[in-house]
Each structure stands twice: as C-alpha cells, then as structure tokens.
Amino acid sequence: MDATDRKPVIAIMRPQGYVSGSRKLAESFGFDVVAVPMIELEAMKDEYFDEFTENVFSRRSDYVIFTSANGIDFTLDKIPEDRRDEFIEALNETKVIAIGPTTRKQLEKLGVDVLGMPGVYSSEGLVEYLCPDVKGKNIDTARSAYGSTLLITGLRDCGANVLETKVYTLTMPKGPLQEELITRSLNREIDVFAFTSSMMVRSFFDQAASMGAGEEIRKVLADSLVAAIGIPTANTLKEHGVEVNVTPDEYTFKEILRVAKEALENN
Numbered sequence: 001m002d003a004t005d006r007k008p009v010i011a012i013m014r015p016q017g018y019v020s021g022s023r024k025l026a027e028s029f030g031f032d033v034v035a036v037p038m039i040e041l042e043a044m045k046d047e048y049f050d051e052f053t054e055n056v057f058s059r060r061s062d063y064v065i066f067t068s069a070n071g072i073d074f075t076l077d078k079i080p081e082d083r084r085d086e087f088i089e090a091l092n093e094t095k096v097i098a099i100g101p102t103t104r105k106q107l108e109k110l111g112v113d114v115l116g117m118p119g120v121y122s123s124e125g126l127v128e129y130l131c132p133d134v135k136g137k138n139i140d141t142a143r144s145a146y147g148s149t150l151l152i153t154g155l156r157d158c159g160a161n162v163l164e165t166k167v168y169t170l171t172m173p174k175g176p177l178q179e180e181l182i183t184r185s186l187n188r189e190i191d192v193f194a195f196t197s198s199m200m201v202r203s204f205f206d207q208a209a210s211m212g213a214g215e216e217i218r219k220v221l222a223d224s225l226v227a228a229i230g231i232p233t234a235n236t237l238k239e240h241g242v243e244v245n246v247t248p249d250e251y252t253f254k255e256i257l258r259v260a261k262e263a264l265e266n267n
Contacts (some may be wrong), residue, residue: 007031008264010192013038014253022253029257034190038203043074044054048165053079055140055163056090060206062137063115063160064091065126067099067147069106074167075142076110089113098231099126100252121251122230123147129153135145135159145169146199148232148233170232174204174210182208185220192260193221196229196253198236205240218242229253 010031012022020034026033055061078261079087091112098104100121104114118125127150129137138161141151145166155162182192182204193203207218221242228234230251234244246263248255 008191008261009034009189010194010257010260011036011185011190012050012194013181013204014196015040016059016082017041020255025254026257029261031192031257031261034181036177037173038178038181038200038207039197040173041070041074042169042171043077044169045078045165046166047161049078049142049167052142052163052165053087055138056087056094059090059093060138061094061140063095063130063134063139064144065097065099065139065141065151066103066107067068067123067126067143067151068139069103069169071143072103072106073231078260095098097126097130099123100250102252122232123154126151127158130155130160131158137161139163141165142167146197170197170199172199172206174207175243176206178203179211182211182213182217186216188220188223190224192227192264194229194253194256194260195226195233195237196256198233200235201240217260225260226257227263229256243264 008031010026010033012026012033012035014022014037016037019037021077023033023035043051056064065250076084088111095115096106096107096112098107098114100117105118107114136159139155140163143167152164155216205214208214218241221259225245226237226242228244230247234247237244246259248259
C-alpha cells in the first residue's frame with residue numbers, strides 16, 4: 001500500500017460502552033481507529049434524587065431537562081421497574097427539554113415527548129433557549145456530576161427555581177490500555193485526537209504525566225490534528241497548552257468526525 005493511500009488514524013477516547021458505535025462511525029468517515037477509554041461512567045445517587053422524582057411524579061415540575069442519553073438511562077435505573085411507565089407518563093405532562101439530537105432520540109425511543117432543544121447543544125445554549133420563558137418556573141434536571149455549572153446558575157439568573165440531581169459520575173481509568181495509547185501517541189502513530197469532554201482531556205494528560213511524558217505529549221498534539229467537541233473542551237485543552245484545530249458547530253460526535261476529515265482533506 002502506498003504511503004499516500006494510508007488512512008488517517010484517529011484516537012477515540014470515549015467510554016467503553018461507546019467504543020463499538022464510535023469505531024463504526026469513524027470508519028465510515030475513512031479513519032483507522034485507535035479506541036481506548038480515557039473516561040468511564042459510574043452510577044451515583046445524591047441527596048436530591050428522591051426530590052427530583054417526586055417533583056416529576058407529583059407534576060410539580062414545569063420543565064425537566066436532560067443533558068445526555070446517559071442521564072436518562074441512569075435516572076431510569078434508579079426508579080423501581082414497576083414505576084418506570086408511570087414516570088414516563090408524568091414526564092409527558094411536563095415540558096421536557098433535550099440538550100441535543102442524541103438525547104432527544106433516546107427520550108423519544110422511551111416514549112417521552114420532547115418539547116424542544118436549543119439551537120446550540122450546550123449549557124449556554126439551553127439557558128439562551130429557555131431564559132425568556134422560565135421566570136418563576138420549576139425546573140428539574142438530572143445529569144452528570146461533572147455537568148457545567150453554567151446551566152444551573154444561568155437558569156437561576158433567569159428567575160427559575162432549579163433542582164439539580166447528579167445521577168452519574170465520570171472516572172479516569174488507568175491501566176495497560178491507557179499506557180499503550182500514550183505510547184502510540186509518542187510514537188507518532190496517531191493523526192487525529194478527538195476530545196469529547198474536559199474530563200477526557202484531564203485524564204489523557206494525567207496518564208501522560210504519570211509516564212513522565214507531559215511535555216512530550218504536548219509536542220505530539222502540536223503536530224497532530226486536535227479536535228474538541230465544544231468550547232468547554234477546547235478551553236480545557238488550551239489550559240493544557242494545546243492549540244485546538246477544529247471544533248464543530250454542532251456538538252455531536254458525528255460532527256467532530258466530519259470537521260476533522262474535512263480539515264485533513266484541506267491540508
């Protein structure tokens with residue numbers, strides 16, 4: 001195979017449950033894939049969860065916001081199986097908001113009617129979308145322990161009463177696979193690095209630092225195509241001294257692949 005025919009290699013660092021689908025999607029864009037989870041998901045239940053569900057069941061919620069498909073799944077997992085249909089029925093008597101198309105699709109698959117979603121799939125986009133209508137309203141949201149605080153503070157600044165429950169958290173796996181990803185990166189075997197969360201960025205650099213390669217990995221990224229799914233992730237990369245080459249207008253994994261492929265073809 002001629003070197004010019006070599007497919008670009010992309011590093012995908014999403015949680016294990018996303019690896020299969022992410023690999024197939026990336027391959028459909030013409031990438032070879034190195035898939036190593038740099039973050040993992042872990043269920044949690046905080047002191048606000050019971051109040052959150054009671055607000056939904058009792059129809060006290062004016063709006064319920066879900067910011068990820070994971071947030072939906074981890075919420076339902078905590079509700080007794082014999083009450084899940086009742087919970088979905090109660091959601092359909094509120095105004096359910098999804099942060100983006102993946103979350104919306106998951107809700108609709110469960111039979112939940114989605115009122116809408118913002119034009120920009122982010123916490124800031126949600127605040128801008130909802131702000132004109134939420135003064136004095138009760139908003140409940142179930143999401144990650146690492147969700148942006150901008151959503152809660154922004155909605156409260158708009159006059160809403162907001163209850164947040166954290167239904168899952170993120171952890172940083174460390175082991176032979178993660179070490180191998182850093183080693184392959186240092187060996188210049190990867191052309192594109194796709195970062196889809198700030199936590200992923202921190203995990204990647206923590207792993208490199210633990211191997212004594214913190215500075216060298218920055219040089220590798222400077223010579224590679226670095227893609228960030230959104231502004232918060234891009235800002236975290238900048239904090240680590242890394243220039244971001246591409247950020248999609250729509251904060252989805254499919255779009256990050258599209259803009260990365262487009263950038264490679266234009267170089």
